[in-house]
Amino acid sequence: MTLLLDIAATAATVIILVFVFDSWRKKANHLPPGPPGLPILGNLLQIPATKQYVAFQNLGHIYGDITTLRVPGTTFMILNSRKAIFDLFDSRSSIYSDRPHLVMATELMGWDGVIVLSNNTPRFRNCRKLLRKGLGPSAVRSFVPFLNRQCAFYLRDLLERPHDFTDIFRRNSGAISMKIAYGYDGIAEDDELHDLAHKDHLYFMETTVLGVWFVDMFPILRHVPQWFPLAYFKRYSARAKPFILKCVNKPFEETKRHMRAGTAGASFTSMLLQHAQGDPEVEDCIKYSAVGILLGQIDTTRIVLSWFFMAMALYPEVQAKAQAEIDKVVGNERLPRIEDKDSLPYVFAVMKEVFRWQPPAKLVPHAVSKDDEYRGYFIPAKTMLIANIWAIMHDESVYHDADKFIPERFSEEGAPDCLDDAFGYGRRGCPGILVAQANVFVWMATTLATFDITKARDSRGNVIEPKVEDTPGAINGPLPFKVSVQPRSETAVDLIKRSVEQSKTMSERLEVFSLDE
Numbered sequence: 001m002t003l004l005l006d007i008a009a010t011a012a013t014v015i016i017l018v019f020v021f022d023s024w025r026k027k028a029n030h031l032p033p034g035p036p037g038l039p040i041l042g043n044l045l046q047i048p049a050t051k052q053y054v055a056f057q058n059l060g061h062i063y064g065d066i067t068t069l070r071v072p073g074t075t076f077m078i079l080n081s082r083k084a085i086f087d088l089f090d091s092r093s094s095i096y097s098d099r100p101h102l103v104m105a106t107e108l109m110g111w112d113g114v115i116v117l118s119n120n121t122p123r124f125r126n127c128r129k130l131l132r133k134g135l136g137p138s139a140v141r142s143f144v145p146f147l148n149r150q151c152a153f154y155l156r157d158l159l160e161r162p163h164d165f166t167d168i169f170r171r172n173s174g175a176i177s178m179k180i181a182y183g184y185d186g187i188a189e190d191d192e193l194h195d196l197a198h199k200d201h202l203y204f205m206e207t208t209v210l211g212v213w214f215v216d217m218f219p220i221l222r223h224v225p226q227w228f229p230l231a232y233f234k235r236y237s238a239r240a241k242p243f244i245l246k247c248v249n250k251p252f253e254e255t256k257r258h259m260r261a262g263t264a265g266a267s268f269t270s271m272l273l274q275h276a277q278g279d280p281e282v283e284d285c286i287k288y289s290a291v292g293i294l295l296g297q298i299d300t301t302r303i304v305l306s307w308f309f310m311a312m313a314l315y316p317e318v319q320a321k322a323q324a325e326i327d328k329v330v331g332n333e334r335l336p337r338i339e340d341k342d343s344l345p346y347v348f349a350v351m352k353e354v355f356r357w358q359p360p361a362k363l364v365p366h367a368v369s370k371d372d373e374y375r376g377y378f379i380p381a382k383t384m385l386i387a388n389i390w391a392i393m394h395d396e397s398v399y400h401d402a403d404k405f406i407p408e409r410f411s412e413e414g415a416p417d418c419l420d421d422a423f424g425y426g427r428r429g430c431p432g433i434l435v436a437q438a439n440v441f442v443w444m445a446t447t448l449a450t451f452d453i454t455k456a457r458d459s460r461g462n463v464i465e466p467k468v469e470d471t472p473g474a475i476n477g478p479l480p481f482k483v484s485v486q487p488r489s490e491t492a493v494d495l496i497k498r499s500v501e502q503s504k505t506m507s508e509r510l511e512v513f514s515l516d517e
């Protein structure tokens, strides 16, 4: 009798397992369509090393706006339409807010605590809450005088070293993020820290590129020793990790030291630490959120402004129209300010068009935490889904002549707001959006007020045509290019000099802000 029961129970278990496996197999076979791949390599050879967003957009034309691709170790999906992205990343944000697991960046490099690579865990949600407070409307209002003031120094640098515009963007945006995150003046106070932040950022950019590090595809490789001939990634991470940990810890500890000495000004870190009451978990969240500000701000701002300079050289008529608006509304007695944004709609449209024409984050990856179904397709838990922001911004059915720079498109009826896409989606949307927009707007407006940007000439006087070519990597900036940056007039030079003198007399400190919003 017992034997019979055993046999019956075993048979029932087998039937259930077969049923579960069969229904899983049917579902797994019902993934969104995609190109056939090779055994083992899958679609690896169909993904180019550069301009993946164009290849992904082309696949979308063939297979539809959700395309499945397989590479060794993972299956992922490309979202090529605004509708699919909003349906999943926004409307189903509670399950589409994880990140793909990057072994190289998190486990080997030491970035496991940073927000941008975290899954949607309780810790992540606490950190996002802190970021909402520390970069919310009240905080950003308090940053405005500092951001306005900082423009004068940026223009002075541009006047002195017009050819070094990329370096000027890099150093000034680094200084702004150090100030907001820690209350530091990164240039004057601690050059080493400033350089550390940039080095850190480079490491971050190099190690978060998808599909480049073998160890991300074959996580078992994380266990190979450093001396192993192909273990370049191990040696690289061993070299980099101490810098990363220093960049995470040093400015945070310095801020705490200043707080104990009573010399700390307002900043994201100091304001939030006052309310942390020594709770180590909250302090850890603050520390890593502050690093998120450095990583989030430094390169995006440099990139947006670089594309802006290129656009102004390529489209002089746009530049002239924006300058005419500034001359009429602001005049030449003072520099434009963040508060002028609503009275400068064309300049604001120029800013939007830069974000649309060359979105800094062209491909944005999320991962799904649970099995899901969409339009009858199966999306298994842990699948990485990549929003092709570039494809949406260059969708001809939405933005005509999408490769051209046409700010006027935003005054046409029904034009979508590209800023809803440029800063990401759902619970993962960029927490620095208010700071970024205020900062980028005022840099663009003050540049237009005081400088003419035109195509450069070589030593024989021939025009050097800037090429609209981007760098490979997670954040896409232009390849190095030359433009000519000249002050618009003697009056503009005087205005810059006067503004620098006035700014020197203003407080460098950020104002105290409310954490209630």
Ligand code: HEM
Pocket: 115, 116, 117, 135, 292, 293, 294, 295, 296, 297, 300, 301, 304, 360, 361, 364, 365, 366, 422, 423, 424, 425, 426, 427, 428, 429, 430, 431, 432, 433, 435, 436, 440
């Ligand atoms: C110039 C412009 C900027 C652009 C275009 C930009 C764009 C983005 C995008 C597309 C994401 C990913 C969103 C997603 O996964 O759906 C992101 C994440 C993030 N950004 Fe920005 N960003 C900019 C500036 C900033 C600034 C100024 C800060 C801080 C002050 C910042 C902090 C962050 C952080 C911490 C994250 C990670 C959020 C998370 O993973 O949950 N960003 N940003």
